[in-house]
Amino acid sequence: MADVAAAAGVSAMTVSRALRRPDTVSEEVRARVEEASRRLGFVPSRVASALASARTMTVAVLIPSLTNAVFIDLLAGVQETLSPQGYQPLVGITGYGPEAEERVLRTQLAHDPDGVILSGLDHTPGTWDLLRGLTIPVVHTMDLSVEGDLMAEGGHGDCPVQTVGFSQFDAGYAVGAHLVARGRRRIGLIAGQLDSRTRQRCDGWRQALRDAGRHDPARELMVPDATSVALGAELLERALATHPDTDALFLCNDDLAQGALFQCARLGIPVPERLAVAGFNDLAGAAWTVPPLTTVATPRRAIGVEAARLLIAGMESRTPQSRENPRRVDLGFRLMVRETT
Amino acid sequence: MADVAAAAGVSAMTVSRALRRPDTVSEEVRARVEEASRRLGFVPSRVASALASARTMTVAVLIPSLTNAVFIDLLAGVQETLSPQGYQPLVGITGYGPEAEERVLRTQLAHDPDGVILSGLDHTPGTWDLLRGLTIPVVHTMDLSVEGDLMAEGGHGDCPVQTVGFSQFDAGYAVGAHLVARGRRRIGLIAGQLDSRTRQRCDGWRQALRDAGRHDPARELMVPDATSVALGAELLERALATHPDTDALFLCNDDLAQGALFQCARLGIPVPERLAVAGFNDLAGAAWTVPPLTTVATPRRAIGVEAARLLIAGMESRTPQSRENPRRVDLGFRLMVRETT
DNA sequence: GCCTCGTTTGTTAGCGGTAACATGCGCATC
DNA sequence: GATGCGCATGTTACCGCTAACAAACGAGGC
Numbered sequence: 001m002a003d004v005a006a007a008a009g010v011s012a013m014t015v016s017r018a019l020r021r022p023d024t025v026s027e028e029v030r031a032r033v034e035e036a037s038r039r040l041g042f043v044p045s046r047v048a049s050a051l052a053s054a055r056t057m058t059v060a061v062l063i064p065s066l067t068n069a070v071f072i073d074l075l076a077g078v079q080e081t082l083s084p085q086g087y088q089p090l091v092g093i094t095g096y097g098p099e100a101e102e103r104v105l106r107t108q109l110a111h112d113p114d115g116v117i118l119s120g121l122d123h124t125p126g127t128w129d130l131l132r133g134l135t136i137p138v139v140h141t142m143d144l145s146v147e148g149d150l151m152a153e154g155g156h157g158d159c160p161v162q163t164v165g166f167s168q169f170d171a172g173y174a175v176g177a178h179l180v181a182r183g184r185r186r187i188g189l190i191a192g193q194l195d196s197r198t199r200q201r202c203d204g205w206r207q208a209l210r211d212a213g214r215h216d217p218a219r220e221l222m223v224p225d226a227t228s229v230a231l232g233a234e235l236l237e238r239a240l241a242t243h244p245d246t247d248a249l250f251l252c253n254d255d256l257a258q259g260a261l262f263q264c265a266r267l268g269i270p271v272p273e274r275l276a277v278a279g280f281n282d283l284a285g286a287a288w289t290v291p292p293l294t295t296v297a298t299p300r301r302a303i304g305v306e307a308a309r310l311l312i313a314g315m316e317s318r319t320p321q322s323r324e325n326p327r328r329v330d331l332g333f334r335l336m337v338r339e340t341t
Numbered sequence: 342m343a344d345v346a347a348a349a350g351v352s353a354m355t356v357s358r359a360l361r362r363p364d365t366v367s368e369e370v371r372a373r374v375e376e377a378s379r380r381l382g383f384v385p386s387r388v389a390s391a392l393a394s395a396r397t398m399t400v401a402v403l404i405p406s407l408t409n410a411v412f413i414d415l416l417a418g419v420q421e422t423l424s425p426q427g428y429q430p431l432v433g434i435t436g437y438g439p440e441a442e443e444r445v446l447r448t449q450l451a452h453d454p455d456g457v458i459l460s461g462l463d464h465t466p467g468t469w470d471l472l473r474g475l476t477i478p479v480v481h482t483m484d485l486s487v488e489g490d491l492m493a494e495g496g497h498g499d500c501p502v503q504t505v506g507f508s509q510f511d512a513g514y515a516v517g518a519h520l521v522a523r524g525r526r527r528i529g530l531i532a533g534q535l536d537s538r539t540r541q542r543c544d545g546w547r548q549a550l551r552d553a554g555r556h557d558p559a560r561e562l563m564v565p566d567a568t569s570v571a572l573g574a575e576l577l578e579r580a581l582a583t584h585p586d587t588d589a590l591f592l593c594n595d596d597l598a599q600g601a602l603f604q605c606a607r608l609g610i611p612v613p614e615r616l617a618v619a620g621f622n623d624l625a626g627a628a629w630t631v632p633p634l635t636t637v638a639t640p641r642r643a644i645g646v647e648a649a650r651l652l653i654a655g656m657e658s659r660t661p662q663s664r665e666n667p668r669r670v671d672l673g674f675r676l677m678v679r680e681t682t
Numbered sequence: 683g684c685c686t687c688g689t690t691t692g693t694t695a696g697c698g699g700t701a702a703c704a705t706g707c708g709c710a711t712c
Numbered sequence: 713g714a715t716g717c718g719c720a721t722g723t724t725a726c727c728g729c730t731a732a733c734a735a736a737c738g739a740g741g742c
Contacts, residue, residue, distance in 0.1 A: 010692090011692050012728090012730095013692065013729095014691060014692075016729065017690095017691085024689095044729075045392075045451070045453060045729070046451045046453065046729095047392050047397060047453050047728080047729090048392055048728030049729055050729090051388050051392050051699085051727085051729070051730090052697055052729040052730040052731075053730055054731095066420065067414075067417060072408065076407040079407065079434060088449075089432065091430065091432055093420060110384050110385065110386070111388070111429060112387070133382075228625060229625055255625070255626070262630060263629075284596070285570035285571075287571070288570045288600055290603050290606045342699070343698090351722090352721070352722050353698090353722095354722065358720095365719095365720080366721080367719090370720080385698085385699075386698055386699065388699090389698030391727090392728065393699045393727055394727085683742105685741085686740090686741085687739090687740085687741100688737100688738095688739090689737085689739100690736085691734100691736080692734080692736090693733085693734070694731105694732090694733085695730105695731095695733105697728105697731095699726105700725105700727085702724090702726105703722105704721100705723085707721100708718095708720105710716090710717085711715080711716080712713105712716105
């Protein structure tokens, strides 16, 4: 920067100003600085800038996994919103464990991000302590804070939170109600990856079935393994082995549902005639399976975009809104009724 | 840090040493510093550390897209290898364009990463200039440099490169040869997302067909759109409309192939009896389609892991190996013969 | 012509660590 | 008992940029 300053015949400070806030220097100086800067191939060090200005222009983004398309879409939304504003996402992978999340968050915080985006509200007490102590904005995604009573559930105690997501419970309820409305009577559930969001979906589904008087706990098949097409195929067989008369199944994620559909095709089970199948998330291809899959479209990318927007607002205003102005943005979901039900 | 130093009764320098290289201080001082550090909740600022030591402990990772599972797997491999060593990946999305890549690289470099991982070898001259000027290690992935003659192709001129990948050409050739070996005579090609890797695969396939005297350029259907299940379904129909007698198809990515399979099921086209179908990448679920998809398993995650390893070696040794010791790591591929062929 | 004000540029002093060198100490050596 | 050496710790001087304040300058008002 000193070299550029010398070449442009100004002070280093003026170079800094000319490049960061061109409107604060004279037109003529700006041109000279830009020319010299380009000629010398000057690239300002963001590290030094960060140290001097206390703004790193980075945002910590914690997601459970890279192999789950849901969080990739979330990340894509975040990334495409942050990038144009000059922010660099720092991706952290928590592997679905609140403890690992706390660890990852700690290491991310050492990088002094200007903001934090988390997945879910299922954090350790230690994480909540960390968050409470932060002076940077924090947004929680994919889930919604409990309305009206922040102290009650979810463990976030007296920490006002900013959430962007949708009601996993309601979405699960919608699927259950839909299967009931289709006249199905022996409705089963298959779930993997039992994180808190999955459990809420299952809770919703369960409630819908209870409300209709059709809930049978024995038809719930829940395993902790990560979801996959292979697992869906396997669990379908297992579910039908124990309850061959099942006439509808809710699979808590589309990859499970796709695997189940494949297995049905293989076993010659007519869908939806003998068995109705519903998935969740409306992942790529769900509209193209044979038959096309009924599922719930979740606004993952939009959640990422909105979370990033809220965060940027908080970071630019320098008054973390999570403090005095907690928000709760419900982006909803859509039941996509296709042919498997 | 000064506070911790005071609390522990030592100098700031000793605190720094005690935390970063515990073996360089006495056992007793280390314990005191750790206790004080924990008690005060001290988290060293990586930004300051980076400025003082000229090491940011970050690595720029440039990939074309977040929505392509191939690069997500690559990223996952990179991430899981870098993280334990304390490195933080800085993800940059190039959108498949060499120009965008150059832009993204420039902004990433402003963060002073300690290393760079790129996808492919298809870079702009400006990118090559940038890379040549770097003193940090750089690894190119998913493709291999031209053996023996670094000056010749690929545009990287006199810049010795470190590559980790497999031969896209050979993999495409293997598919072509396989379809030929299966006795197919009217073999078509469907490709989307025409980046340089896809084109090399197509080149390999084409060569295999030429070698067998069965190449018919009219049966190539190449579109620039991003690949997807939907696109695969659509292009299958288009290909069959113009060449109804096609008896084998190579779809350059598994999502296209899955879409094609769905569409075949819908149209009542028996696979593989009337039409053989081969995909590429062995994406999740390929083994579970109906019938299971013949495809090429590519070592994407392993490429990420190996690239990160090479990079770490270069970063720790402080002598960028890309200079005096260019390497070319071929991790190969595997033709997964299943039932669609 | 002098004063005030706004605009543009310069000066100073860090941001929070770490490299490099300096110091002090205990111990083996002669 | 003096000398030298190695190890543990301290001191100094930055890393490259920017916040905050100071100064210089021209324009407009009285």
